[in-house]
Amino acid sequence: MINYPGKEFPLTIAKWDLSWLTGNHPGGPFEDLEKCVREARKREYNAFRTECWPREIFEGKKTFKKTRDPETQLPAWGDVLADHECDILERLSYLADLCRKYDIWLGLDTWMNGSQGGRGRIIEPDEEEKVFTEFSQMWVKAIQRFREEGILERAIWVAPLNEVPHVFVRKVRSIMDVTGKKGDDQTDRADIAAEVNALLKKYNHWMGEAVKEEIEKDNIPLSYSALFCAEDYADRLTDIYDVVDAHYMPDVHQDEEDKAALERAGKGASEFSLFTDLERYDLKIYSQAWDRACRKNYGSMLRRARDSHEAVFDKITLPSGKKFVPIITESFGPCFFPDHPDVSWEWYKRYNGDATRIVASLPFAGATLSNFAEPTFALWDDVEWHRTANIFLLNSVCSQEV
Numbered sequence: 001m002i003n004y005p006g007k008e009f010p011l012t013i014a015k016w017d018l019s020w021l022t023g024n025h026p027g028g029p030f031e032d033l034e035k036c037v038r039e040a041r042k043r044e045y046n047a048f049r050t051e052c053w054p055r056e057i058f059e060g061k062k063t064f065k066k067t068r069d070p071e072t073q074l075p076a077w078g079d080v081l082a083d084h085e086c087d088i089l090e091r092l093s094y095l096a097d098l099c100r101k102y103d104i105w106l107g108l109d110t111w112m113n114g115s116q117g118g119r120g121r122i123i124e125p126d127e128e129e130k131v132f133t134e135f136s137q138m139w140v141k142a143i144q145r146f147r148e149e150g151i152l153e154r155a156i157w158v159a160p161l162n163e164v165p166h167v168f169v170r171k172v173r174s175i176m177d178v179t180g181k182k183g184d185d186q187t188d189r190a191d192i193a194a195e196v197n198a199l200l201k202k203y204n205h206w207m208g209e210a211v212k213e214e215i216e217k218d219n220i221p222l223s224y225s226a227l228f229c230a231e232d233y234a235d236r237l238t239d240i241y242d243v244v245d246a247h248y249m250p251d252v253h254q255d256e257e258d259k260a261a262l263e264r265a266g267k268g269a270s271e272f273s274l275f276t277d278l279e280r281y282d283l284k285i286y287s288q289a290w291d292r293a294c295r296k297n298y299g300s301m302l303r304r305a306r307d308s309h310e311a312v313f314d315k316i317t318l319p320s321g322k323k324f325v326p327i328i329t330e331s332f333g334p335c336f337f338p339d340h341p342d343v344s345w346e347w348y349k350r351y352n353g354d355a356t357r358i359v360a361s362l363p364f365a366g367a368t369l370s371n372f373a374e375p376t377f378a379l380w381d382d383v384e385w386h387r388t389a390n391i392f393l394l395n396s397v398c399s400q401e402v
Contacts, residue, residue, distance in 0.1 A: 011156070011366025012390040013329050014045040014373045017111060018078035021051070021091055022064055025084035029375040033091075036375050037098040043383055044390035045373070047156060047366065049107040049329045050095070054142035057089040074275045075339045075376050089149065096151040105156040107329065108146070109225060112161065123172045132206035136160065140214045147218070157223040157243050157327075158215050160207045165200065165227040174199055197235040205238045212240040221325070230311035234318050244324045246312050246364075249335035249371065250304065252290055253297035261289035278338040287343040294347040305332055305355040309362055328359065328367040339377045349382065353389045360396035367393060 023030040030036050040048070056062055067080040099106055123131050139160060146152050161167060168175045178195045181188075204224060212222045221242035224233070229248040237244075254262065254270060262270040266281035269289075278286070294301065309328075316324040332355035337348055352370050359367050369389050372379045380386075 009046075010360075010364070010393050010396060011047045011105070011327060012045050012393055013047045013049055013107065013327070013366050013368040014040055014043075015049045015329050015368050015371055016374050017049065017109075018051045019374050019376050020048070020095065021053070021086070021088065022067075022078045022080045023376060024086060024091065025064070025080070025082045028081055029079075033095065034098055037095070037102050037104065039375070039380070039383075041102045041104060043373075043386035044394065045104065045386070046394075047105040047107060048095075048099070049109055049368070051111050052092055052106075052108045052142070052146070052151075053088045053112075054110055054139050055112065057092070057142055057145060059088075061085045061087050072279075074279055076275045077371075077374075077376065079376060089145065092146075092151060093149045096149070096154045099154045104154070106151070106154045107157050107159070107223070108151075108155050109159040109162055109223075121171075122176070125174050128172070128174070128203065129206055132203055133210070136207050136210040139211045143211065143214050152215075152218050152220065155215075155218070155220050157221050158211055159223040159225045159243075159245060160211055162225045163227045163247065164204065164225055165196075165231070168200065168203065172199075172203070193232070194235075197232050200236040201238060204236060205240065208240050223327075224324075225329075229308045230315050233315045233324055237318070237324070239318060239320055239322050242325060243365075244312075244316060244326050245329050246309070246326055247330040248305070248308055248328065249330055249333040251334045252293045253301050253304075254293050255297075258289065258293035258296070261292065262286065265289060272334075273336055275336055275338070278336060281338075283338050283340050284342040286338070291344060291347040294351055298351070301351060302354060302358060306358050309359050309364070313363070325365050326363075327365050330371055331355065331359075331368055332370070335371065337372065339372070339379070345379055345382070349379070349385050353385065356389050357392055360393045 020030050020033070020036070024033060025031065063085045064080045064083065066083050067078070068076065070081060096106060098104075139158070143152065143158065146155070169179055170176070175196060178192055178199065181192055208222050215222065222240055223243035223245050224237055224241050225245045226233070226247055229246045233244050251272060252258075259270040265283070265286035268277060269281050269286055273281075312326050316326060318324075332352045337343075356367060356369050369386060370379060373386065374380060
């Protein structure tokens with residue numbers, strides 16, 4: 001029996017990614033880590049998806065430089081509000097101790113975008129196998145150290161890399177060459193998709209094979225971190241994988257009237273916006289227009305959430321008959337949302353909460369309510385919103401065995 005996913009009850013997952021470490025300085029949202037973990041338990045979270053810095057743990061103390069001015073910039077994941085240094089392994093061990101104390105599990109991931117071949121460097125075809133197998137060996141070395149520190153006792157999965165397709169399309173020459181092709185009809189697009197899937201299958205195996213062998217002795221599953229909800233998992237993965245982490249973060253539905261209303265907040269406001277884009281907009285206008293669009297198009301947004309997540313189950317069975325266990329750790333949208341006094345969370349909370357309740361009827365082993373379910377954001381302060389939605393999930397029928 002694999003260590004946890006779906007074994008007894010659904011996972012209620014808080015995506016704490018980088019922030020749990022980068023914000024642990026005086027005055028930071030995670031300064032009192034035990035308080036944050038205790039608050040998560042009060043909100044009925046039983047799992048964290050965390051960045052564990054598998055390469056940096058061997059570097060001793062790491063220095064974090066200030067990245068955000070709270071007077072002028074919106075809160076974001078991984079914020080550093082003051083220069084500080086810490087020992088990553090020591091802090092991760094402390095987090096694992098707190099998880100033991102409060103009965104919370106740890107999903108071990110990394111957001112090391114670019115780290116496979118060096119930041120800003122493209123991986124060429126003749127070095128692919130070497131780069132990806134070395135990346136896997138780096139993980140093995142970290143996992144062995146995690147075992148010594150007792151961290152693996154709380155681990156419920158290991159995922160070699162966050163949102164694999166998103167990284168590879170910018171870092172791997174072969175993928176870039178294939179996705180750069182211009183297909184004029186459906187056949188061409190299907191051929192391109194098949195080529196991409198074949199490449200990803202090869203890379204994912206290289207990246208995960210040694211990791212799987214190392215964690216198998218601990219009965220910990222190997223997880224694949226997706227970019228989209230219903231990727232072609234069976235065509236992108238081999239039998240070494242156990243879990244697929246389906247991400248789903250679309251923007252609000254909009255008609256032409258909605259787009260025009262959002263554009264009045266600032267040019268580009270109706271499109272996908274990063275935090276740096278959102279900072280340029282009139283956020284009071286943005287909030288009002290976003291809420292109107294969400295309210296007006298609510299039915300179609302919930303249907304899209306249902307249909308997209310139902311589609312996952314058509315993609316998770318391998319030719320061997322093995323079925324991947326699906327979880328959701330990034331949802332439900334939008335990906336970037338401004339945490340600012342001029343912006344209401346009301347319709348965001350309604351949509352994410354109701355989307356979670358829809359997903360609870362499907363056989364996912366666990367889900368998260370929001371990308372903003374951490375003390376960095378004001379959303380964390382609504383204790384009962386987190387608690388009641390997680391209780392709904394815990395009492396749903398989505399639990400399954402691996």
